Amino acid sequence: MMLRLTLATRLALIILVGFSTVVIVIVAIFYLTSVREGELVHPSPGRLDALASLIEQASPASRGLLLNAVASPQFVVRIEPGSGAIPATEPRQATMREAYAAGLGGRAVEIGLPPDRRTNRWFPRLARLMANATEFRIGLRTGETLVVDAYTRLPVTPLGLPVGFGAGLFGTIVALLALLVMQRETRPLAQLAAAVDRVGLSTDPPVLVEARRSAPEIRAVIAAFNRLQGRLNEMLRARMTLIGGIAHDVRTFATRLRLRVEHIPDAAEQHRAVVDIDDMIRLLDDALLSARAGAGGLSQEMIEFAALVQAEVRDRRAHGDIVDVMTEEGAGGAIVLGDRLALRRIIANVIDNAIKYGHAAHVRMGLRQQSVVVSIDDEGRGIPVEARQAMLEPFNRLETSRNRATGGAGLGLAVVRALVEAHGGTIDITAAPGGGARVNIVLPTFKSG
């Protein structure tokens, strides 16, 4: 629970708790020092006894003066004629009544609630309770009844507010202000967290605006983050430049080589050399493409996926390979938002692998929910379950020898995986019904609007 509170809330809570404690202590001190025992709640029996005696002794003329002298809003005193109408004390106040009866020198005394003279319009019950009122009816020896309504209200400050109210109010205001200020102070941190989350090499890095009015520590964190961002960017750019440069130079050499191949007299050797150069360039292109995919350098185009797959299949068939394609209902018009070259390389690589290691490629295309699913089966020996995941890692092939006769450098499926994932898709290897390997590629389809 505590973990989910923001920094600002925590600080506000700390301040609030602090002020509450101070208020409680102040109120406690007030009560401890200024209130004599019992006096705050009810007038003491002795006081009532003295009052009753005074009234009994006073002349009728001076009784009014006397009542005026002792009366206060907390201590309403009046004399009612006769003594018959004293209502009996409620049982729960019996002990209190006995104490008063003992102190009043044998006068009859009953304790009750005063009539609702000042009932609050909105909260009658609450007002009664707060007033803490008690009515004493004392039978005077002169025959009348002395009625004393004692109200014990909360002590107030010179401003008329209850003790502690000011401190509490002040504390609350400070706490609210603190909350607002802290919210402002910590906002850059929240933004920083959001920005760090958005950092991916495939998107433009977010650069944070320096919060000039924030605390120095927060400013330092933001500045450090921006510097890190810059370094990452520079590194990425340097890497791309390096790869681009290598690719360009390798192509230059390959072009020279390709032109020189014409001078090889043996036609068969010449053909093999040309194939080697093509393979080399394809490998280079794939590496470059997956590096670009990792750096967000791929373009996004609406690609009619079935047509793209069929074109790849056609090319290989024209070449004499055993490839067939089956398009399920509805998959024909599926559109994938992606890089045409990359999508072509994905399909081409997997089909070429199937042909190379499994003699044939059987392509099947379908639509599942929001995705287009392509599975490519071969007729080879299949791939053991434990080796399947490793096949998708760079430089892993089923045979550990890196031998030209059985294939390339083992980048193929790793490149395919990098490209598929750059398109938000997944790839996995299972077994084909015929015993060969099956590669499943799932790519999200694009819906406009």
Next chain:
Amino acid sequence: MTTPAATILIVEDDAEISRLVADFMRREGFEVVCASDGAAMNAALQKLRPDIIILDLMLPGEDGLSICRRLRADDSIPILMLTAKSDEIDRVVGLEMGADDYLAKPFGPRELLARVRAILRRAGGAPARPVVRRFAFDRFVVDMDTRGVELVDADASTLQLTSAEFDLLGCFVQRPRRVLSRDQILDWTRGRSAEPFDRTVDMLISRLRKKLDAASPGSNLITTVRNGGYLFTASVKQVS
């Protein structure tokens, strides 16, 4: 051989490639002149007029694209572009810049020869390839030369666009069904309109969207792609 005495100007910074290509082409009966960069090419052009220029994309100093654009501005010598990049974007850009064809490195000499002959044949026949500058999509036809947008089925009515809006639409119809980032749109439209573009791309797009939607309700031609940019979803056909 259609043009036995045709002259080829090779602009290529790698001397070996230049030599190998030149040797091969000479054996095939062409006159060949080599230049290693843009300046050397200019010098060579002072002395002779080649029938075709084989131009490398990556050159020291002035690069192939800008040379291509410069040549196209005041001459009609056919250009075959050589590039070390295999991206299709380069191809599109190359052709937009006015190259007649394009060949990716590494290439075989026979492939090069076939392309050169094809270009020379075309150049000999038609004076210049007709450039299609009218594009049709949904119910609209955009004419890049008259800078007008017509509605197909309505009685010859036109869509009124501001200059900046037309540039934006032109940018979209020439690159349909491809996600364009704000920066790319800026790059391709800036320079034509005097308006400071910058952040107003978003605003301009929403204005254009509204106008297109008003003329063809429910067509929803421009889609915003999450953290990518904008996508013109209609399929565009070139019309004459």
